Amino acid sequence: MKTTLKFLGSIVALIILFVAGFLAYVSFKSPKIYTVPTSNLTVEVTTERAANGQRMASMLCIQCHANDQNQLTGKLMKDVPAEFGQVYSKNITAHPDLGIGKWTDGEIYVMLRTGIKPDGTTGLFMPKFPLMAEEDVKDIIAWLRSADYSLAPVEDEAPATQASLLGKFLRDFVFKPTPMPSTSIARPDTNNLVALGEYVVNKQIACFACHSKDFKTMNELEPTKSEGYCGGGNPMLNLQGEVVYSTNITFDETGIGSYTEDEFIQAVKYGKKKNGEQVRYPMVPHTQLTDTEVKGIYAYLKTVPKLKTLSVK
Numbered sequence: 489m490k491t492t493l494k495f496l497g498s499i500v501a502l503i504i505l506f507v508a509g510f511l512a513y514v515s516f517k518s519p520k521i522y523t524v525p526t527s528n529l530t531v532e533v534t535t536e537r538a539a540n541g542q543r544m545a546s547m548l549c550i551q552c553h554a555n556d557q558n559q560l561t562g563k564l565m566k567d568v569p570a571e572f573g574q575v576y577s578k579n580i581t582a583h584p585d586l587g588i589g590k591w592t593d594g595e596i597y598v599m600l601r602t603g604i605k606p607d608g609t610t611g612l613f614m615p616k617f618p619l620m621a622e623e624d625v626k627d628i629i630a631w632l633r634s635a636d637y638s639l640a641p642v643e644d645e646a647p648a649t650q651a652s653l654l655g656k657f658l659r660d661f662v663f664k665p666t667p668m669p670s671t672s673i674a675r676p677d678t679n680n681l682v683a684l685g686e687y688v689v690n691k692q693i694a695c696f697a698c699h700s701k702d703f704k705t706m707n708e709l710e711p712t713k714s715e716g717y718c719g720g721g722n723p724m725l726n727l728q729g730e731v732v733y734s735t736n737i738t739f740d741e742t743g744i745g746s747y748t749e750d751e752f753i754q755a756v757k758y759g760k761k762k763n764g765e766q767v768r769y770p771m772v773p774h775t776q777l778t779d780t781e782v783k784g785i786y787a788y789l790k791t792v793p794k795l796k797t798l799s800v801k
């Protein structure tokens with residue numbers, strides 16, 4: 489009996505030692521450095537490209553990078569839970585040193601696809617776009633190179649992110665870089681509503697990321713395999729630091745089962761829920777989506793397996 493206890497005791501001690509060692513390792517080691525994929529891509533900045541890039545950026549980039557004058561200088565991410573540390577976004581204006589003025593189009597492309605920056609590091613909380621159509625990624629790059637007011641060089645820089653232990657662990661072990669696409673990804677056929685909606689929900693605006701169970705268990709390469717795909721319940725913070733759970737956007741009766749197409753357009757484009765309330769941050773009105781795109785999302789979500797809303801609220 490005594491020896492068994494002793495034996496168990498030493499196992500526990502060993503485990504504790506191992507865990508403590510691992511935590512110390514994660515907190516002191518320098519960030520992981522990845523091999524940077526090469527891309528010689530150059531993007532021609534046309535008015536059409538920059539305009540579509542701006543349209544997407546207004547839904548995908550600006551919320552996280554803009555200061556209160558709408559310049560993309562980077563800022564404290566108030567909606568990142570404190571347990572990840574103090575997370576700041578970066579200056580992505582054309583400033584040569586503080587912004588991304590010196591990055592090549594290829595370097596921006598690689599980072600948007602994989603999350604890997606020119607120095608081989610990855611950041612925390614910058615989303616990746618591994619499934620977006622080639623032409624849409626190019627349009628975002630064209631916008632970044634355009635004369636848009638919010639991208640004019642600004643001599644201002646948000647402080648560096650102070651990741652917590654959990655933040656570092658997630659950065660280096662969970663939110664891994666995604667691979668470069670092996671073939672050129674085409675835009676969906678806009679006459680096929682379901683295909684168009686699937687593209688917006690899973691690959692472009694990525695509604696699924698917020699609307700599935702948790703960012704930690706989302707599957708960026710195969711979105712429909714994310715835990716609780718589109719069933720909501722993802723705990724997120726508003727700008728006051730209060731938890732707002734994402735809602736169930738499957739067609740179950742506990743989700744959006746009773747929404748008509750018109751009511752759905754009102755909710756997605758103008759933030760007006762069926763019950764008359766305004767959607768709360770971090771859900772924002774997506775006025776830049778076309779009605780056809782929102783009808784596509786509606787048609788696609790009808791094909792998604794229904795899930796019951798968990799008893800969070």
Ligand code: HEC
Nearest residue numbers: 548549552576577578580588610611612613614615628649
């Ligand atoms: C959820 C918030 C969020 C969104 C949305 C977002 N970013 Fe970021 N972005 C960040 C954060 C945070 C960082 C800093 C990551 C780090 O620690 O390096 C960052 C870093 C970057 C960097 C690297 C800059 C540098 O000097 O290291 C670029 C470029 C960038 N973002 C561009 C974009 C573009 C373009 C979009 C839209 C397609 C976008 N971001 C959308 C939060 C966001």
Ligand code: HEC
Nearest residue numbers: 693695698732733734735755756761762767768770771785
């Ligand atoms: C940044 C995270 C985020 C993104 C991206 C996002 N949503 Fe939301 N959405 C939320 C949250 C959180 C709520 C709940 C807001 C509330 O309770 O007031 C919500 C609410 C909604 C509602 C209201 C549902 C109801 O129960 O009345 C609809 C519809 C919706 N989102 C659809 C979408 C669609 C479609 C997209 C993609 C175009 C999308 N959302 C993108 C976070 C997000």
